[in-house]
Amino acid sequence: MGARILRIELRRSVALGAAALIAAVGVFVLFASNPPYGFWMELVIFQRDILQLTWPLALAAGAWQGIRERRSRIEELLATTPRPRWQRVLPIATAMAIAAVAAYLVMLAGAAAHLRHLDGYFSLGAIPLIALGALAMVGAIWLGLAIGRLLPSPLTAPMLAVIGFFSLAVSPMIVAQDSRDPGTFLLFPYLQGPRDGGFALQMLSARANLSQALWFAAVAATGLALFATSRPSTRVAAVLPLLLGAAVAVPAMPSTLSVAWIQDRRATEVVCTDDEPEVCITRLHSHALDQVRGPARQALAVLAAKLPPAPTRVVVQTADKGPEDPQPRDTLAVRISFFEDGVEYTSEDLLFLMLIGAGVPPCANLMGTREKPETEYLAARLVVAAWLLDRDLAAAQGRDEGPEGPEGPLAREALTAVRGLAADEQRARVTAFRDAERTCAEGDRLDMLTGAAR
Amino acid sequence: MVRAVSAAETAATTYASAIHAEGLRVRAGRRMAVDGLDLSMDTGVHGLLGPNGAGKTTLVRSIATVLRPAGGTLTVLGEKVNGRIDLRGLRRQIGYLPQEFGFYRRFTVREFIEYISWLKEMPAAETPGAVQRAIERVGLADRADHRMKTLSGGMVRRAGIAQAIVNDPRILLLDEPTAGLDPDQRMQFRALLRQLGTDTCVLVSTHLVEDVAAACTDVVLIDNGRLVFQGVPADLAAAAGEDAGAGDSAAERGYSAILRRHRETASSPETAS
Numbered sequence: 001m002g003a004r005i006l007r008i009e010l011r012r013s014v015a016l017g018a019a020a021l022i023a024a025v026g027v028f029v030l031f032a033s034n035p036p037y038g039f040w041m042e043l044v045i046f047q048r049d050i051l052q053l054t055w056p057l058a059l060a061a062g063a064w065q066g067i068r069e070r071r072s073r074i075e076e077l078l079a080t081t082p083r084p085r086w087q088r089v090l091p092i093a094t095a096m097a098i099a100a101v102a103a104y105l106v107m108l109a110g111a112a113a114h115l116r117h118l119d120g121y122f123s124l125g126a127i128p129l130i131a132l133g134a135l136a137m138v139g140a141i142w143l144g145l146a147i148g149r150l151l152p153s154p155l156t157a158p159m160l161a162v163i164g165f166f167s168l169a170v171s172p173m174i175v176a177q178d179s180r181d182p183g184t185f186l187l188f189p190y191l192q193g194p195r196d197g198g199f200a201l202q203m204l205s206a207r208a209n210l211s212q213a214l215w216f217a218a219v220a221a222t223g224l225a226l227f228a229t230s231r232p233s234t235r236v237a238a239v240l241p242l243l244l245g246a247a248v249a250v251p252a253m254p255s256t257l258s259v260a261w262i263q264d265r266r267a268t269e270v271v272c273t274d275d276e277p278e279v280c281i282t283r284l285h286s287h288a289l290d291q292v293r294g295p296a297r298q299a300l301a302v303l304a305a306k307l308p309p310a311p312t313r314v315v316v317q318t319a320d321k322g323p324e325d326p327q328p329r330d331t332l333a334v335r336i337s338f339f340e341d342g343v344e345y346t347s348e349d350l351l352f353l354m355l356i357g358a359g360v361p362p363c364a365n366l367m368g369t370r371e372k373p374e375t376e377y378l379a380a381r382l383v384v385a386a387w388l389l390d391r392d393l394a395a396a397q398g399r400d401e402g403p404e405g406p407e408g409p410l411a412r413e414a415l416t417a418v419r420g421l422a423a424d425e426q427r428a429r430v431t432a433f434r435d436a437e438r439t440c441a442e443g444d445r446l447d448m449l450t451g452a453a454r
Numbered sequence: 455m456v457r458a459v460s461a462a463e464t465a466a467t468t469y470a471s472a473i474h475a476e477g478l479r480v481r482a483g484r485r486m487a488v489d490g491l492d493l494s495m496d497t498g499v500h501g502l503l504g505p506n507g508a509g510k511t512t513l514v515r516s517i518a519t520v521l522r523p524a525g526g527t528l529t530v531l532g533e534k535v536n537g538r539i540d541l542r543g544l545r546r547q548i549g550y551l552p553q554e555f556g557f558y559r560r561f562t563v564r565e566f567i568e569y570i571s572w573l574k575e576m577p578a579a580e581t582p583g584a585v586q587r588a589i590e591r592v593g594l595a596d597r598a599d600h601r602m603k604t605l606s607g608g609m610v611r612r613a614g615i616a617q618a619i620v621n622d623p624r625i626l627l628l629d630e631p632t633a634g635l636d637p638d639q640r641m642q643f644r645a646l647l648r649q650l651g652t653d654t655c656v657l658v659s660t661h662l663v664e665d666v667a668a669a670c671t672d673v674v675l676i677d678n679g680r681l682v683f684q685g686v687p688a689d690l691a692a693a694a695g696e697d698a699g700a701g702d703s704a705a706e707r708g709y710s711a712i713l714r715r716h717r718e719t720a721s722s723p724e725t726a727s
Contacts, residue, residue, distance in 0.1 A: 076552045
């Protein structure tokens with residue numbers, strides 16, 4: 001195609017300047033509109049979401065480039081050159097496509113600085129989302145080239161940016177007949193994350209990705225064809241890919257958007273330390289393994305010293321939706337909803353959190369509801385942690401369940417009562433508490449600890 | 455200076471003249487700007503003269519394959535241009551400087567000429583050398599790596615000539631090439647024309663009669679879309695004769711005398727058709 005010509009076009013067209021501008025706008029929006037992203041997937045989805053802005057910008061950049069021949073009044077000269085138009089436009093179309101992809105990737109790289117954990121879990125499901133975002137940008141820039149060529153006015157580019165932005169903002173409201181988002185939303189360049197949140201644990205189904213890829217490719221193909229054709233009669237044929245793409249992609253799309261989003265099972269799998277005693281954490285939070293390793297082993301040591309037989313491994317469940325099954329006896333299971341809210345825990349905090357309830361996860365049947373928690377049950381679990389650590393109730397931050405909550409005063413009172421008992425009695429009662437927790441047996445846990453001592 | 459010779463050129467020529475028009479009619483918008491023109495041109499420098507609206511630019515554009523003839527025949531390098539779909543082979547051998555020469559402002563001179571040479575489907579291996587040669591021939595070597603937009607009007611014109619000659623065309627069409635050139639540059643340009651004319655059919659459309667007199671081997675004068683005069687510059691000067699037409703030089707006087715005589719005969723009833 002002429003690598004030298006491509007190099008000239010890359011340097012002298014608007015390609016790289018437009019790419020830098022779009023990337024800068026995108027990075028700004030990605031930074032300004034959200035607190036730091038907890039996970040890669042959140043960033044990746046949000047970058048797709050703001051295609052509502054970056055897609056029209058790419059369209060406008062394409063249009064600006066597309067009017068170059070007219071603006072430069074070079075059409076007369078070009079008309080006398082032997083090289084066919086479709087060959088002539090290949091270098092500039094390639095340069096613009098490179099710019100579109102570069103803009104998308106640079107935007108992602110730039111916004112990655114707004115990630116809380118750069119080394120966090122990178123879902124394989126993010127790769128098609130990124131690739132399709134870049135493909136959508138290529139489609140926009142090629143479509144822009146075609147529109148700029150067909151409507152060679154200096155107003156075309158700014159008008160396209162504005163019209164594109166507003167029509168992308170308005171059209172979903174027209175398409176959605178009821179409260180459910182139809183699957184045809186995937187026809188739009190931008191993508192809203194799953195309605196129920198939990199972006200980090202979800203990904204698009206292969207079906208959704210494939211049908212969308214087909215559609216985006218069709219849009220890009222039509223844009224390029226419209227730009228490359230030289231005769232009006234062939235322009236009609238250039239619309240063919242678009243029609244074909246729609247004919248195949250629309251029926252292939254999932255019926256609703258909520259079906260398109262599926263669980264990322266790899267994210268909730270646990271990864272463990274290589275060495276003993278084993279400390280495990282969901283893959284989504286694997287970047288925190290080093291942070292929890294120390295406190296976890298300390299927690300095992302405390303349990304081994306004060307409450308044998310102790311578990312020999314720790315599983316930190318951090319996902320919103322974790323397994324509800326009772327954990328095996330050899331496992332200290334702790335569910336910590338940390339990291340999401342950006343609270344940095346100290347090792348002391350983590351140790352305390354792991355020993356709440358003697359390292360057994362809370363029983364759903366005893367916890368009450370979020371609106372009306374069973375404070376006595378939660379207080380009992382706190383007492384056990386403080387007893388095991390032989391210290392006063394520590395301040396564990398950011399927890400519903402903790403000394404700062406309504407159960408705090410209750411727990412402090414109960415702790416004093418337990419410490420008033422004989423040492424053997426103390427151990428017997430905590431052991432009984434743990435056994436009850438393991439089976440989630442009904443019963444007043446606080447009474448089990450303090451009983452007649454109160 | 456060694457000129458690259460392509461296989462197409464070394465093949466035996468089977469045509470009588472490089473450009474041949476018979477009863478050629480070409481529309482410019484709604485007007486028939488070239489209307490029944492008979493003309494033959496071969497290697498050499500042909501100066502195309504005529505008043506405004508005579509059809510000079512339309513004729514050049516039709517030879518450049520921008521415009522399709524509306525009637526008659528136009529044969530360029532032995533290929534009939536009328537109605538041909540594939541002009542690719544012919545276009546490789548044409549160099550063209552339009553009257554309004556458009557260019558990409560952000561390209562450097564070298565990049566722009568290279569871009570045009572690519573569009574003219576020159577072999578990639580020959581391109582850098584050909585580009586450099588073209589730039590040197592128009593005296594832009596010291597500005598070769600400057601952006602096109604930084605060039606003065608005269609330099610732009612020279613860059614336009616450079617892009618037209620970069621493919622060593624067998625037909626070179628220059629529409630008002632000397633506009634914006636200073637006297638020194640025009641003299642250099644005339645020298646370049648004489649050099650090119652030894653192996654190329656050069657057609658220079660201009661208003662400047664003295665350019666034609668100084669650099670052309672052949673003068674073509676058209677009016678109202680028809681050929682009025684074709685001959686060597688000396689004939690043009692001689693045409694003035696005793697009846698002094700307007701003009702400061704013999705050539706200019708000849709030019710206006712021929713035009714006046716032509717218009718008189720064209721408007722007299724017995725020769726009007």
